[in-house]
C-alpha cells in the first residue's frame with residue numbers, strides 16, 4: 001500500500017516502527033533476533049515499518065536485504081530510508097530498480113548527514129528536495145521526507161528549516177516523519193507552523209523511549225533535540241540502575257504517546273532501536 005492510502009484520515013493515528021539493519025559482520029543471529037522483535041510488533045498492526053540506511057552506502061546491502069525480508073515474510077508495508085548525499089543519479093536509478101523489483105512502493109527520501117571527508121563523496125544531489133523531484137520524475141514511488149520540530153542541526157532557525165521542508169513537499173512528498181522529540185509542545189508548535197506555511201500533508205511524530213542512558217547520550221550527541229530537565233534528573237538519579245532508567249524512559253514516552261493520541265496526530269513513529277519491549281509496553285498501557 002502507498003503512503004497516501006496508509007495515511008488516510010480514517011486510519012489515523014497510523015502507528016509505525018523504525019528498524020536498522022544488523023551490521024555486516026552478523027552471522028545471522030542478530031537478523032534472526034530482529035525478525036523475532038518485528039514479529040512481536042506486527043501484532044499491533046503497524047501501518048508501516050521503516051528500515052534505515054547508512055548515508056555512505058555502508059549498510060546498503062543489509063538495508064535492502066532487511067527491506068525485502070520484511071516485505072515478503074511479514075507482509076507489512078515497508079518504507080526503506082533512501083539517502084542521496086554521496087550518490088550519483090546512476091546510483092539512485094540502480095537502487096530504485098532494486099526496490100521496484102522487490103515490490104516496494106514507498107521510500108523516505110533523505111539527504112543524509114554530510115561525512116567528515118566530503119572530497120571522496122560524489123554529489124549529484126545537494127538536498128533532499130532534489131532527490132524527491134528526481135524520484136518523482138522517474139517513478140511512482142510514494143515519498144516521505146524528514147522534518148525537525150526543534151530545527152535541523154545545520155539550520156539557522158526553525159523558520160528557514162520549514163521553508164526548506166516546504167521545498168521537499170512542493171517537489172512531491174506525501175508524508176513528513178519527524179525527528180524524535182521529548183517535548184510534545186515543540187511538536188504541536190512545529191505542526192502549527194508547518195500548516196501556516198501551507199503544508200497540508202500528514203505529519204508523523206517520532207518518539208524514542210529511552211531504555212539506556214549511554215544509548216540516549218550517543219544518539220542525542222548527533223542530533224539537535226533537548227531532553228527536558230525533569231526527565232534528565234530522573235535518568236541521572238538512577239544512572240547506576242538500568243532497570244530504573246528503562247522504567248522512567250518508558251513511562252515518559254507512554255505519557256507522550258497518550259498526549260499525542262489525545263491531540264489527534266496523524267501518526268506516531270517509534271524509534272525502536274530494534275527492540276519490541278518498550279513500544280509493546282507503551283502500546284499496551286494505552287490500549
Ligand SMILES: Cc1cc2nc3c(=O)[nH]c(=O)nc-3n(C[C@H](O)[C@H](O)[C@H](O)COP(=O)(O)OP(=O)(O)OC[C@H]3O[C@@H](n4cnc5c(N)ncnc54)[C@H](O)[C@@H]3O)c2cc1C
Pocket residue numbers: 051052053054055056081082083109110111112113114126127128129146147152153154155160161164165167168177178179180206
Ligand atoms: C525520520 C528520520 C529518519 C532518518 N533516517 C536516516 C537514515 O536512515 N540514514 C541516515 O544517514 N540519516 C538518517 N536521518 C538523518 C538525516 O539524514 C540527517 O538529518 C541529514 O543531515 C538531513 O537529511 P534531510 O533529508 O532532512 O536533508 P535536507 O532536507 O536536505 O536538509 C538538510 C539541511 O539543509 C537545509 N536545506 C534543505 N533543503 C535546502 C535547499 N534546497 N537549499 C538550502 N538549504 C536546504 C535544511 O534546512 C537542513 O538544515 C534521518 C532523519 C530523520 C528525521
